[in-house]
Amino acid sequence: MPTAPTIRYVRRADGLALAYWKLGRGPVLLHSPNVQLGHARSEWSVEGMRRWYQGLARSFTVVRYDHRGGGLSSRGHGPQSIEALVQDIELIVGAVASGPVALLGWITGGLPAIAYAARHPESVSNLVLYNSFAGDAAHGQKPRMSSLFRMAATDWEMFTESICQAALGWRNAEEARRWAAVARDATTQAEFLAFLEARRGWDVTPELGDVRAPTLVVYDPSNALAHEERSRELAARIPGARLLVGGDEGNPVGDGTLATIRAFVGPRLGDPGGLERLTPREREVLGLVARGATNAEIAERLSISLNTVTRHLTHIYTKTGTKRRAEAVRYALERGLGGA
Numbered sequence: 001m002p003t004a005p006t007i008r009y010v011r012r013a014d015g016l017a018l019a020y021w022k023l024g025r026g027p028v029l030l031h032s033p034n035v036q037l038g039h040a041r042s043e044w045s046v047e048g049m050r051r052w053y054q055g056l057a058r059s060f061t062v063v064r065y066d067h068r069g070g071g072l073s074s075r076g077h078g079p080q081s082i083e084a085l086v087q088d089i090e091l092i093v094g095a096v097a098s099g100p101v102a103l104l105g106w107i108t109g110g111l112p113a114i115a116y117a118a119r120h121p122e123s124v125s126n127l128v129l130y131n132s133f134a135g136d137a138a139h140g141q142k143p144r145m146s147s148l149f150r151m152a153a154t155d156w157e158m159f160t161e162s163i164c165q166a167a168l169g170w171r172n173a174e175e176a177r178r179w180a181a182v183a184r185d186a187t188t189q190a191e192f193l194a195f196l197e198a199r200r201g202w203d204v205t206p207e208l209g210d211v212r213a214p215t216l217v218v219y220d221p222s223n224a225l226a227h228e229e230r231s232r233e234l235a236a237r238i239p240g241a242r243l244l245v246g247g248d249e250g251n252p253v254g255d256g257t258l259a260t261i262r263a264f265v266g267p268r269l270g271d272p273g274g275l276e277r278l279t280p281r282e283r284e285v286l287g288l289v290a291r292g293a294t295n296a297e298i299a300e301r302l303s304i305s306l307n308t309v310t311r312h313l314t315h316i317y318t319k320t321g322t323k324r325r326a327e328a329v330r331y332a333l334e335r336g337l338g339g340a
Helices: 047-057 082-096 107-119 143-154 156-167 173-186 189-199 205-210 228-237 255-265 280-290 295-302 306-320 325-334
Strands: 008-011 017-024 028-032 061-065 101-106 124-130 215-219 242-245
Touching: 008 082, 017 047, 017 082, 028 047, 028 082, 028 107, 047 061, 047 255, 061 082, 082 101, 082 107, 101 107, 107 124, 107 205, 124 255, 143 156, 143 189, 156 173, 205 228, 215 228, 215 255, 228 242, 242 255, 280 295, 280 306, 280 325, 295 306, 306 325
Parallel strands: 028 061, 028 101, 101 124, 124 215, 215 242
Antiparallel strands: 008 017, 017 061
């Protein structure tokens, strides 16, 4: 098994310490994990998750951290409210990035990711939400989840085994056992029960309309604990959000899902150029092309000559590795430029 990335820490003046690792190179993609059940080091023993991180790291500098109260991060810094978890993201972003980051919210980690994106639009280039939801009342307090959570109070080991089996769609017992071991490394029974009480107040629904980053909502139907309705709600309420259902036949770490995320977030390593290489004027031109404007319409809109438009397009094709207008349109739309 490949060696896990080096664990690092960022610390606050009050003693709060958040554990994180970095993998890959390129633009920063910050992975906000499943709150309380994730462990930055132990997760590396799960082959599926390891392949997921390695796949992302081929295109990005992946930063995976543990929220306060779980994994390798500090305990005892108050309840895990959305406000507190947003502060965790603020602390990590301040430590690892000098500009906007792409933010990936994994299940419960999607709620603080949504709130952070809504409150810090200048700091988030793209938002990806995997099997997430907007409020605990519409997810964690429904009958299926409630019955599992009641088990957490009576039989901790059975609970961790059961919730991980359900999350994997009951299709891989050995993988589920490894995930259950990660969960028990990440938290204790008492800590998890305190977390369940704290998350009852979670609801980022009022902030969905304030998200300005291009957003991709991924729903994996093989996860028996996920709800398509919740994912569709996110996609409907976040302006301009796209919904990806199913991925690779329910495999969240499949190449197709990874490729979709790479194309959506971009720019990718290996691209002859990304949007960051375009000048502000070239981005304007590409955005108008993606909206269907002709060269003449672009010239009139930007008060420039047709020859200048053509010259900008030549530079855009070179920098983005595209060869014709249709390819440039697709390139722009995959990166959230030029949408309605």
